[in-house]
Amino acid sequence: MNISFNEEEIMIQDTAKQFADAELRPNAALVEQHQEQPRFLANLKKLSELGFMGINVNGQYGGIEAGSVAFSLAITELARGCASTAVTTSVTNMVAEVIQSVGSEAQKEHYLSKICSGEYLAAGFCLTEPDAGSDPSAMKTQAKLDGEEYVLNGTKAFITSGEYAGVFVVWAVTAPELPKGKGISCFIVDADTPGVIIGKAEEKMGQKASATNQVIFDNCRVPLSAMLGELNQGFKIAVTELAGGRIGIASLALGLGLEAMDYAKEYVKERKQFNQALAKFQGIQWMLSDRYTELEAARLLIMQAAVKKDNGLPFSSAASMAKVFTTEKANDACYSALQLLGGAGYIKEYPLERLVRDVRVTTIYEGTSEIQRVIISRELLAD
The missing domain is CATH 2.40.110.10 (Butyryl-CoA Dehydrogenase, subunit A, domain 2)
Incomplete structure (x- = not known):
């Protein structure tokens, strides 16, 4: 499987990273407050202007036709800045793909343009x-x-x-x-x-x-x-589109896990105990090694599902594997990162407290981990 990224995918990833760095991460804790919702909604509008609300939508309806790999890369970077923004973007894209997949021409022309342009802030x-x-x-x-x-x-x-x-x-x-x-x-x-x-x-x-x-x-x-x-025939539609949504949630969880571990990695390089940096202790090194290895494996599972989807291949089981593995390992990563910060990780002054809260639901929505295992086992045991 070739998972090298083309020029457009790299550009979308870079744009999402820049947006997360400039607009999302600095305000991620702030927008949790109800009075700051206008700031949150303004960012959704900006993302639509960048094309992020119709990543896999045909250009004639206002999308950018970049595919599922680009979608995954974008959601991961956005989640590193703000999980709330990432999940809103992911679900809105999922709704747009439902309409594009089974909607009439009139429905597509009317609704997709409004979703992609930001006339509808979300769907x-x-x-x-x-x-x-x-x-x-x-x-x-x-x-x-x-x-x-x-x-x-x-x-x-x-x-x-x-x-x-x-x-x-x-x-x-x-x-x-x-x-x-x-x-x-x-x-x-x-x-x-x-x-x-x-x-x-x-x-x-x-x-x-x-x-x-x-x-x-x-x-x-x-x-x-x-x-x-x-x-x-609506139930078939739901089952199909949920599989695509699971690529989004897996990507979101990956972003949270990476953000947490990157923060913790820098922290243990600076924090000293027993007259040396925490990063000098083998137990800390192994914890970092295990979590980063798991997140890299998660990234590959997500890419496999996204590539299959982009190539018109069956991808439901691959998406469920990516979703269950990534969300559970991202939870492990966020909790390990909090542990590496010790008492500081439990304090709101540091981002780990929020990242741990944000990652927990990823094993629940878009199908729980238990449901993902049911889907995977059904395919494994099918004739």
Whole structure:
């Protein structure tokens, strides 16, 4: 597998790094405060102007057509600066790819340009429900046909960017009489559609700048043209697009792990105990060696999944392997980095406290580690 980067991919990686260095890292702790949300949203707008909200979207719709490898490189660099910004960027790209993949020409022309340009600061992926997380086929949100419209009723949970997304991709049951998972359809719903109610932002452990809300549909009426893809084929769409989203979350986790270890590495080179730098102790050296080796292996797994996706090859299992391995090893890296700082790592003055909080959720969203293992084992055991 050739994982050397082309000129465009290197440029996108460098641009993301420069943006993270200049705009994100200096303000990552600050934007966790609610009153600083305008600064966070302004950065989303800047990222759209740089082309980062449509990295794998066709140029005719406003994207930059750079592919999944470039997407991964960008998300990793953004996450090193601010995980909240990275996850918002990742999910918005995922929504754009859903629309590009199965949307009608009219849908693509109307919505993708608004997502890519930043007219919509973000886009929301409305799949999870209070009683349907790891098992989305158990969703209860329904879309009932009423003349020339569908009427949506139900509640979606843990929706990234809920309160400032301009558009949502929403899954709902359209044929409850069919077997579980077989009667689900997908819809595009504008955020300002009557009947769309945004719940309060959740008080989270980490990634606090990124809003996470319930999105409630209360007799929300959408035209027939709002359906994405074919009737009752929505579950297939969700499964396919989640695989691509897992490349994004794995890349995000990699960025957090690298940021944590890089900070800790510099710290142990300067911090002295027993009359020598901590970096002189073999136990510290081995800890650094193990964590960096694991993160490099994670990077290769992510690249394998991204290259497969870019080449039109089956990549679901590869994405799950990348996601479960990277997110768990990134958690190890962040906790090891905090340990290397000792008591200082536990203090908010240092970034490790935030990085540890931010990385924890990566083993949960876009499919838990346990679900990734189910996906991988199914493919391994399939005939």
